[in-house]
Amino acid sequence: MEKQTVAVLFGGQSSEHEVSCVSAVTVIENIDRDKYDVLLVGITKEGSWLLTDSTEQIRSGAWREGKTRAVLSPDAGHHGLLLLKDGKAELRRVDVVFPVLHGLYGEDGTVQGILEMAQIPYVGCGVLASAVSMDKLYTKLIVDTLGIRQARYAAVRREELSDMAAVVSRIEAALSYPVFIKPCNAGSSRGVSKAENRAMLEAGLKEAALHDRKILVEETIVGHEVECAVLGGSDVKASGVGEILAAAEFYDYDAKYNNAESRTVLDPELPSAAVEEIRKDSVAIFKAVDGFGLSRVDFFVTKDTGEVVFNEINTLPGFTAISMYPMLWEHRGISKPQLVEKLIQMAFARKER
DSSP states (O other): OOOEEEEEEEEOSSTTHHHHHHHHHHHHHTSOTTTEEEEEEEEOTTOOEEEEOOHHHHHHTGGGGOOOEEEEOOOTTTOEEEEEETTEEEEEEOSEEEEOOOSTTTSSSHHHHHHHHHTOOBSSOOHHHHHHHHSHHHHHHHHHTTTOOBOOEEEEEGGGGGGHHHHHHHHHHHOOSSEEEEESSOOTTTTOEEESSHHHHHHHHHHHHTTOSEEEEEEOOOEEEEEEEEEESSSOEEEEEEEEEOSSSSOOHHHHHTOTTOEEEESOSOOHHHHHHHHHHHHHHHHHTTOOEEEEEEEEEETTTOOEEEEEEESSOOOSTTOHHHHHHHHTTOOHHHHHHHHHHHHHHHHHO
């Protein structure tokens, strides 16, 4: 049988560029090479799309010195990539794309929109689900309609910070310290801080504004940080629940990827009712945002009452060696190669549908 071609996109222009490269290596090494030819396309932080040859180049970073541009054509007749080198162009047809892109300009619906125009099947959520799930504020507005408990919040626009006193007074009237400040569209906890008082709040707002024009300020929830993986299209399944044991005070970018003391626990000791509620809510939220393929849904379980509180949804979760999404499915008997194959086949099925 003739092999189909999978293009794997990685890197990207977001703050999660390096994590994406690590995730991509895991995905690439678990693609069945007996069934697929694989094209590796890295996107630099500056936005250049470059063809590379191997996972070794991804690991070393040498791919960023590549000389062949790989332009994803929105022309449905091309159905693939335009490879440009030394003034010459070659069209390479692509059967399916696996966008291993975290954060802005990849997980937010932008790349998905190009792929829709090109009529190329792709792994993961579509334009709508990717866009609203990337935006923490609009995710909250959707989850509000489901009656699922989430942290109380206040929304702030960057331009409002010109009158910082008014913004701070509004937040203090709605929420008690300590609070968390988050950019609405930055992934992997970039720009997130915790404020114990007014001075820290003002500093946190300024920091978050460096990452996004919309900012979310939330009440602090004290509890277990847990995650649930979902998989499917019309028939959505939820995995078990995993717990994050952060080495830092909260699970920021450094705690996630640079601190070896951070750990993940599968099947943590939680009330059975909480586990089932998390699994049920994960599927409900995934469906409410029009999710498809995969997502990781994050919650808190309060330490005092065992209450389940929704945190956020990630439509293209990490695939690194320490990432919860593939670990949760491996714990349920789905290996990484099987998981990657399921996701690719779902991409084809959605296109046919």
